[in-house]
Amino acid sequence: MINPYYLQIASFILINIILGLSIYITLSTGQLSLGNAGFMSIGAYTSALLTVKVGLPMVAGILAGSLLAFLIGILIGIPTLRLQGVYLAIATLGFGEVVRVLFINWESLTSGAVGIAGIPHLGRTMLAGLQERGFSSEQWGLKNNEFISLTIFIILLAITVLLLAFFSRLFASRVGRAFRAIRLDEKAAEAMGIHTTYYKILTFSMGALLAGFAGALFAHVTGYISPADFTYHRAVEILVFAVFGGSEVLWGPVFGALFLTVMPEMLRGMSEYRYFIYGTILVVMMVFRPQGVLDQPLLDRLRGRRGGGGDDAA
Template structure:
């Protein structure tokens, strides 16, 4: 019964949606303090390569690799974040875009470690490791009536879902805390914020590093879901794609990033029946949206309306 509902194709798309939500959040967090970062593809690549290399060469468990990947990306985020804070607006965007390209070029040229543009094969797959682990505990997928590969993709999906919920919980909590208020005030006017005694350097680095951490985490998970990475996966196309998730969904509220990533990942798949035209439709949709609703589909006003209709509370 359960076995018929769980289609691996849907679970696979679901997994990519969740990874893209993490990436969209990694753009959203720095953006909520007024920093436009296009380095998400680069940080994602650092996370992916770190985790892949550690698990391939040192046989480390995947969760150690993923954490190491995310930490490596956030360390890089601190190192790059501190000097780049002298920049703002488009200048920061260009600097981070450049950073992403530099990272990609390093992956291309560091042949002995990364195998250049051919990429890394044989990365341990998250779902299969979970399957083996649970078999070690005496659990067989057949016990709950599903096939092995359904179990593999279901477990990936659930792990990602838990992580995304945890990240969302963390970011929403942070927004309603002192840190979040500080970030918001920097976003509105950083001079005014500074004169109110907010240490803007500190908070900006915090936001930027969190973005790098989430991107690195998403990248590491991407590597273990797909099982193969090459520098082409982390080109500036990816950075722009991730930025579009956030801008499309609405960059003022976190739920906008989630919606954007969900909608824009699902759409090319849903549009498969028109084959060659699907990216044309995708493009037209973006143009129309930017023309009629430059702030993105969801914004604070829209959410407020929903709040009136429902009870108070609701999501932010």
């Protein structure tokens, strides 16, 4: 019944949902970040190095990785977000490449292009911890690898649900209204007393934090990372989750990440054309449906009620 292969795909879907949220939150003030793969790698490398080389516990590594991504996000955001949106896109594109170059070249710390292996594994660490307390997988009628996959899935699911609750409440508040006002008309928003620069830096650095967090989780789920995991292609993939699924409603990136992670698994042989399809999705969506597959009117219709507006952003 419990199939580790399906559980692993489900776990990757959940990580991709967090990544999709990371770009969605930045887009919510009308800003495009192309550096989320870079922030992801900062979270991943920080947590991996702290746990492997310093021996910190996994939770401390993940928190440190997320926090560092957040701080660097603020540093990049301050000079660029006072300017037109394109500056942020360009600066973050450059940032992503520089971080990757840094991880490739700083061999003494990162082992360069080879990457870091033997990162403490989320599921195995949990199992080991429980076994010390006398638990064994058989008590639940599971094999060890089934237990490991199931643990990862449950932890990631809990995290994702918490994050979705966090953002659905945030978007339904005064702060969320300010985000949307800025996206719709930045100057008018400023005239309403909204400090637009503050909120733009806030959403951008929250996006960086989430990407770093997802990166740290990724490191401890796969157990191995290398600079090849965090290329510009990854940044585009993250963007596609939100652009395809919907960049104006919280369920958009969730649907995008779910659909675009499951599709290649179901259609074997499609993975070769994955980036063709991603590129085509970006162009076609911008031409025919710039808000993405899911938008508020569609959600209202799915729920069978009309009107309602967007105050319930979830």
